[in-house]
Amino acid sequence: MTVNLLEFDLEGLAGFCDQLGEKRYRATQLFRWIHQRGASDFDQMSDLARSLREKLKSRAHIADMRVISQHDSVDGTIKWLFDVGGGNAVESVFIPEDDRGTLCVSSQAGCAVGCRFCSTGHQGFSRNLTTGEIVAQLWFAEHLLRQRLATPNRVISNVVMMGMGEPLQNYSALLPALRVMLDDHAYGLSRRRVTVSTSGVVPMIDRLAEDCPVALAVSLHAPNDVLRDSLVPLNRKYPIAELLETCARYLSRAPRDFITLEYCMLQGVNDQPEHARQLIDLVRGNAKSKGLRCKVNLIPFNPFPASGLLRSPAAVVAAFAGILGDAGIVTTVRKTRGDDIDAACGQLAGEIQDRTRVDERMAQQRIFMMQPVQQRQFEKRGHTRDEQIER
Numbered sequence: 001m002t003v004n005l006l007e008f009d010l011e012g013l014a015g016f017c018d019q020l021g022e023k024r025y026r027a028t029q030l031f032r033w034i035h036q037r038g039a040s041d042f043d044q045m046s047d048l049a050r051s052l053r054e055k056l057k058s059r060a061h062i063a064d065m066r067v068i069s070q071h072d073s074v075d076g077t078i079k080w081l082f083d084v085g086g087g088n089a090v091e092s093v094f095i096p097e098d099d100r101g102t103l104c105v106s107s108q109a110g111c112a113v114g115c116r117f118c119s120t121g122h123q124g125f126s127r128n129l130t131t132g133e134i135v136a137q138l139w140f141a142e143h144l145l146r147q148r149l150a151t152p153n154r155v156i157s158n159v160v161m162m163g164m165g166e167p168l169q170n171y172s173a174l175l176p177a178l179r180v181m182l183d184d185h186a187y188g189l190s191r192r193r194v195t196v197s198t199s200g201v202v203p204m205i206d207r208l209a210e211d212c213p214v215a216l217a218v219s220l221h222a223p224n225d226v227l228r229d230s231l232v233p234l235n236r237k238y239p240i241a242e243l244l245e246t247c248a249r250y251l252s253r254a255p256r257d258f259i260t261l262e263y264c265m266l267q268g269v270n271d272q273p274e275h276a277r278q279l280i281d282l283v284r285g286n287a288k289s290k291g292l293r294c295k296v297n298l299i300p301f302n303p304f305p306a307s308g309l310l311r312s313p314a315a316v317v318a319a320f321a322g323i324l325g326d327a328g329i330v331t332t333v334r335k336t337r338g339d340d341i342d343a344a345c346g347q348l349a350g351e352i353q354d355r356t357r358v359d360e361r362m363a364q365q366r367i368f369m370m371q372p373v374q375q376r377q378f379e380k381r382g383h384t385r386d387e388q389i390e391r
């Protein structure tokens with residue numbers, strides 16, 4: 001068994017080099033080859049001594065993701081379905097915009113939180129991804145896109161941990177992965193441009209503040225505990241007041257001066273004016289709670305049959321946004337992207353349950369790999385998907 005070098009942040013790689021009897025600066029060189037240049041073959045690494053390259057060949061490898069399928073949307077969004085073994089698959093989605101490229105990354109195969117409106121949640125939990133599997137999504141997408149666009153420059157400027165899974169329930173794998181994303185010798189992303197989205201794992205929000213404060217998005221979805229208990233079961237363990245206090249603490253370490261509250265608009269469930277008014281009271285605070293500096297991001301629900309839920313009509317979403325806006329709360333409505341390829345949030349699991357067509361998809365993938373990039377897909381970058389993601 002050789003070691004997958006995508007499992008390591010720079011510190012970890014330095015430890016590995018140490019075991020090989022190599023100096024620390026070798027780890028930096030190796031790290032740059034892997035993450036900045038996308039190298040997976042040690043023979044490419046021309047400034048490493050031949051003896052080291054031989055040692056690496058016998059002890060290490062760089063594990064690429066196995067692509068089951070790739071779907072290109074007319075709006076430029078690209079979705080990949082990756083095989084992570086044992087009948088499990090996860091997805092990543094690339095969303096190009098005029099001034100940035102965002103990759104939506106998965107942290108788990110399935111999810112144990114089981115939110116009512118989320119198709120990943122309906123799937124149940126399979127397993128945590130390793131650091132290497134989280135990093136590999138970025139490594140794969142970044143270097144494939146550079147190749148397709150024939151550019152040596154960075155294509156992915158933002159990462160959002162909004163794919164499948166609850167990242168803060170896979171903290172030990174997430175933390176080194178975040179460090180790789182931020183490291184100047186790897187992807188060098190700004191802390192403001194890496195967003196962890198959570199359903200509210202309170203103790204781990206505090207840990208993140210200590211260990212690696214990046215932008216934080218909290219999936220609130222309801223303005224009172226009774227309703228949130230029914231939508232996000234984790235609320236029974238960490239109710240809203242506790243969650244918002246933790247968010248307020250996070251702000252003292254956060255790279256931005258607000259927390260994003262995500263709110264999925266479900267027809268007749270959480271989208272009424274009364275809910276908007278309760279939400280205003282929550283974030284403004286009262287005698288007991290101090291309130292929270294935040295932005296609210298309203299997400300049109302992506303329906304799937306098993307949920308039994310419907311998307312709120314656009315007029316209802318606009319009215320809800322209007323009430324919040326009138327109260328001085330910065331509110332955005334997420335534009336859906338990649339609708340034609342089911343790339344939108346919450347649809348990530350849909351395809352996975354249908355494993356019967358894997359062979360067909362593999363065949364499609366081979367055809368795709370032989371096609372040149374459709375440049376126009378990157379030129380048609382009309383929409384802002386999500387205002388809260390740093391420009």
Ligand code: SAH
Nearest residue numbers: 118165166197198199219262301302345346
């Ligand atoms: N587990 C984390 C991150 C992954 S989910 C979290 O819950 O925050 C990413 C975002 O997609 C969350 O805000 C989630 O609530 C939202 N989402 C899940 N299912 C959805 C659906 N069917 N329609 C719209 N948004 C959905």
Ligand code: SF4
Nearest residue numbers: 111113115118121199
């Ligand atoms: Fe898990 Fe997030 Fe889906 Fe809830 S919304 S089930 S936490 S992935």
